[in-house]
Amino acid sequence: MAEVFNWQLGRDMQYPFEAPRPKRQIAWVFDTNKCIACQTCTVACKSTWTSGTGQEYMLWNNVETKPYGFFPQGWDVQLLDRLGVVKWDGDQTYQGQTIFESAPAGERVNGWLPMAQDWMHPNVGEDEPAGAVERGTYLDRLPHDTWFSYLARICNHCTYPACVAACPRQAIYKRPEDGIVLVDQSRCRGYQECVAACPYKKVMYNNETRVSEKCIACFPKIEQGYQPQCVTSCIGRIRIASFISGPDDLDPKRPVDFLVKVRKVALPLYPQAGTEPNVYYIPPIHAPREYLHQMFGPAVDEAIETYQNIKNDPELLGLMMLFGSTERIMHSFSVDGEIATGFDEQGEELVSVPLREPTFIREFFDDVHEAYLHNIT
Amino acid sequence: MTVEPGTDQAPTPVGRRGFLKAAGAVAASTAVATAIAARELTRPAPATHLVARRHGGELPGDPDDRAWSRGRPWAVPLMVQNMVPPHAPELAVTELQVRALHNGERIAFLVEWEDDDEDAVDAMARFRDAVAVQLPVDVAVIPGITMGALNQPVHIMQWRAAWQRDVDLGRQGVQEAFPNRFKDAPPEELMGEEAATQFYPAVVAKNPMARRDRTSPVEDLSAVGFGSLTAQDEQTATGRGVFERGWHVILSTPLAAGEHKTSLRPGVTTSVAFAVWDGGAGNRGSRKQWSNWTELELEG
Numbered sequence: 001m002a003e004v005f006n007w008q009l010g011r012d013m014q015y016p017f018e019a020p021r022p023k024r025q026i027a028w029v030f031d032t033n034k035c036i037a038c039q040t041c042t043v044a045c046k047s048t049w050t051s052g053t054g055q056e057y058m059l060w061n062n063v064e065t066k067p068y069g070f071f072p073q074g075w076d077v078q079l080l081d082r083l084g085v086v087k088w089d090g091d092q093t094y095q096g097q098t099i100f101e102s103a104p105a106g107e108r109v110n111g112w113l114p115m116a117q118d119w120m121h122p123n124v125g126e127d128e129p130a131g132a133v134e135r136g137t138y139l140d141r142l143p144h145d146t147w148f149s150y151l152a153r154i155c156n157h158c159t160y161p162a163c164v165a166a167c168p169r170q171a172i173y174k175r176p177e178d179g180i181v182l183v184d185q186s187r188c189r190g191y192q193e194c195v196a197a198c199p200y201k202k203v204m205y206n207n208e209t210r211v212s213e214k215c216i217a218c219f220p221k222i223e224q225g226y227q228p229q230c231v232t233s234c235i236g237r238i239r240i241a242s243f244i245s246g247p248d249d250l251d252p253k254r255p256v257d258f259l260v261k262v263r264k265v266a267l268p269l270y271p272q273a274g275t276e277p278n279v280y281y282i283p284p285i286h287a288p289r290e291y292l293h294q295m296f297g298p299a300v301d302e303a304i305e306t307y308q309n310i311k312n313d314p315e316l317l318g319l320m321m322l323f324g325s326t327e328r329i330m331h332s333f334s335v336d337g338e339i340a341t342g343f344d345e346q347g348e349e350l351v352s353v354p355l356r357e358p359t360f361i362r363e364f365f366d367d368v369h370e371a372y373l374h375n376i377t
Numbered sequence: 378m379t380v381e382p383g384t385d386q387a388p389t390p391v392g393r394r395g396f397l398k399a400a401g402a403v404a405a406s407t408a409v410a411t412a413i414a415a416r417e418l419t420r421p422a423p424a425t426h427l428v429a430r431r432h433g434g435e436l437p438g439d440p441d442d443r444a445w446s447r448g449r450p451w452a453v454p455l456m457v458q459n460m461v462p463p464h465a466p467e468l469a470v471t472e473l474q475v476r477a478l479h480n481g482e483r484i485a486f487l488v489e490w491e492d493d494d495e496d497a498v499d500a501m502a503r504f505r506d507a508v509a510v511q512l513p514v515d516v517a518v519i520p521g522i523t524m525g526a527l528n529q530p531v532h533i534m535q536w537r538a539a540w541q542r543d544v545d546l547g548r549q550g551v552q553e554a555f556p557n558r559f560k561d562a563p564p565e566e567l568m569g570e571e572a573a574t575q576f577y578p579a580v581v582a583k584n585p586m587a588r589r590d591r592t593s594p595v596e597d598l599s600a601v602g603f604g605s606l607t608a609q610d611e612q613t614a615t616g617r618g619v620f621e622r623g624w625h626v627i628l629s630t631p632l633a634a635g636e637h638k639t640s641l642r643p644g645v646t647t648s649v650a651f652a653v654w655d656g657g658a659g660n661r662g663s664r665k666q667w668s669n670w671t672e673l674e675l676e677g
């Protein structure tokens with residue numbers, strides 16, 4: 001075991017080997033508040049990468065409804081069960097054990113292997129609220145009394161990947177040039193140790209080729225300066241993919257740095273697992289806080305407060321408006337007056353968007369059709 | 378590990394330290410000698426090591442072949458591989474019975490063990506039974522038990538029950554693992570075999586796991602230590618496994634098998650080691666039971 005620094009836990013942690021950070025790390029921010037669970041991302045991914053025989057239930061990207069949706073069945077409940085109640089020292093340091101530190105004797109990772117039937121219901125719990133909706137209920141406060149929320153998921157291309165740690169034959173590797181984690185399709189011998197180890201269950205076994213496969217972060221696109229398919233196809237414009245600085249660096253002009261480290265509105269999913277995931281989520285403002293605390297860690301309240309104040313925060317607003325506005329990777333952004341602009345790596349302008357789009361408000365009652373209108377903006 | 382009292386060759390527990398030491402020594406340890414001494418009291422003409430008898434003509438390809446009765450069975454005690462994680466929580470197979478024959482050109486091992494269930498399907502969270510024979514590349518050297526070491530390469534032949542099915546019944550895939558699954562038209566139906574290959578990344582990467590034209594259930598591999606197992610470029614191993622209240626598996630290789638492989642000859646004495654996996658117990662990869670090196674003599 002080696003000691004490595006996990007900034008999301010605010011402390012050093014045990015990892016099976018020295019794992020220097022990559023030269024650059026690709027990272028994502030997903031705004032859960034804007035996701036409509038249309039699954040366009042899921043379909044974009046599936047039709048690009050996993051339409052072969054043996055990949056029937058392989059969804060590198062999936063969108064599940066919390067609290068009752070899981071793919072595979074119960075993945076996060078299993079994780080929470082293994083790690084126990086989360087304890088943080090203030091908002092800073094994780095007090096519990098990670099999946100590496102709590103590995104039982106003879107194991108590298110504290111994991112579990114889902115059965116085939118656990119992968120069979122990708123849309124279980126879809127649109128199911130946490131509790132019964134009483135007749136006459138209406139939602140008049142935050143968080144909502146009755147709620148559900150969508151969680152879009154891909155491989156987190158973790159800084160300390162459990163899949164890499166678990167493979168006994170080094171068939172999984174993390175690329176130094178961009179931090180993308182890949183299963184070497186020529187070296188894997190189908191042991192499924194990675195499937196058991198990944199706390200997010202984002203490595204999947206191909207029943208036809210008998211080796212494991214996982215999200216490849218659309219690396220052929222990233223190599224050419226484009227964002228992955230799930231990002232560029234997103235109807236709700238909830239996603240952005242760009243590079244994040246290491247724990248000791250920060251550049252407020254970089255979109256992910258700004259969201260994760262400056263405004264701190266985007267948080268890692270189940271950071272207590274200890275893999276330092278690189279997909280960051282803006283938590284759903286309407287879900288109960290206790291639920292969100294166990295899911296995104298102790299910084300949830302602050303993140304939601306900052307997010308709710310967005311109309312008074314032109315920089316944050318401008319950046320959020322740039323989500324989904326270009327297929328290219330946005331390396332930096334700026335906000336000038338009412339206009340937000342994204343730039344490529346060379347500093348060339350990619351796209352400019354207004355902070356507020358013009359709106360037209362219709363009359364509530366339509367005289368022509370003699371009908372009340374639901375949607376008037 | 379489980380030690381069954383009363384058997385004439387109870388497996389002897391070897392600690393990690395002892396194991397490492399044994400890596401450089403012939404398997405004539407005191408413990409084994411004691412076991413042999415005990416057996417001498419009850420049986421005549423004890424075998425002291427595994428002997429590959431010389432056989433005239435073709436080596437038997439069927440585990441039922443009477444020719445195997447010429448080879449005296451050699452019991453190989455097994456223990457859980459627990460030098461590197463992950464390891465299996467408990468011993469699933471305690472002992473192998475091994476016989477060997479050679480005909481001056483090839484050597485064949487018949488490896489048998491008891492198993493209640495035939496695990497021959499490779500699928501999600503389902504693992505297959507398997508067995509491996511390990512030989513030093515340089516027959517004069519006893520490499521580390523750690524699947525060889527740098528400068529001490531080993532030649533490994535692995536047989537898997539799932540590969541036996543591929544050979545016997547044709548390539549097994551998702552259709553056989555999940556016969557009732559819902560399926561669309563597979564890519565090969567829409568665009569032909571060749572163009573459809575792009576939908577099978579491991580096939581494109583030429584991963585032997587994904588082979589669609591398997592002709593032998595045994596794979597030739599080489600290793601220079603844990604985690605280094607690599608398929609040999611040239612595949613020359615053959616074999617056949619039959620399940621009947623346990624596995625009866627033949628693994629065979631040419632004596633002079635080529636580069637990075639074993640180079641045996643009649644009259645030579647070297648070492649051999651075994652590993653076995655019980656798929657039903659979740660065994661795969663390093664979750665296995667293995668033996669120490671045992672002496673192997675090829676009749677002149």
Ligand code: SF4
Nearest residue numbers: 155156158162163198
């Ligand atoms: S999310 Fe899972 S599969 Fe992806 S890098 Fe992390 S541990 Fe590996």
Ligand code: SF4
Nearest residue numbers: 035038039041234236
């Ligand atoms: S495409 Fe976007 S909005 Fe639609 S489900 Fe995926 S993440 Fe959510």
